[in-house]
Amino acid sequence: MKYVLLFVDTEQFSADLEAMTPDDRARAFARVDEWMAEHRHLIRGGSKLQDAHTATTVRLDAPEPIVTDGPFVEGKEVVSGYLEVDVADLDEALRMVRTWPGCPVVEIRPLES
Numbered sequence: 779m780k781y782v783l784l785f786v787d788t789e790q791f792s793a794d795l796e797a798m799t800p801d802d803r804a805r806a807f808a809r810v811d812e813w814m815a816e817h818r819h820l821i822r823g824g825s826k827l828q829d830a831h832t833a834t835t836v837r838l839d840a841p842e843p844i845v846t847d848g849p850f851v852e853g854k855e856v857v858s859g860y861l862e863v864d865v866a867d868l869d870e871a872l873r874m875v876r877t878w879p880g881c882p883v884v885e886i887r888p889l890e891s
Contacts, residue, residue, distance in 0.1 A: 779888065780822070781871045782866050786883035787858040809879040817863070817874055824861030855883060862889070 795803065796870060814821070824850040830848065865871050868886065875884045 783861045784885040785859045786855045787881045789854045803837045820863045823846045828860040830856040
């Protein structure tokens with residue numbers, strides 16, 4: 779079954795990452811690289827997203843579309859990247875995510891068949 783893992787950064791996570799020394803930050807990214815390598819046989823695609831301030835939002839619930847700069851919600855959490863994975867079931871996706879060493883929130887969403 780295919781799922782998308784949505785990686786969500788929080789303001790606190792971003793601040794903690796920024797406060798790390800370059801060596802500590804490199805070690806944190808190395809742990810993410812190791813996780814990706816460990817699960818590469820399940821990963822079908824994905825990418826890191828550019829920062830939320832680069833987003834453009836189109837609201838279609840008004841008489842005319844409204845285009846605004848920035849993310850679609852104002853909040854303390856922002857989707858920072860995603861992976862598409864092909865796993866047996868939700869339990870396998872959960873096992874993967876439980877070991878994720880990066881940002882503190884991961885949303886798992888099944889893809890339409």
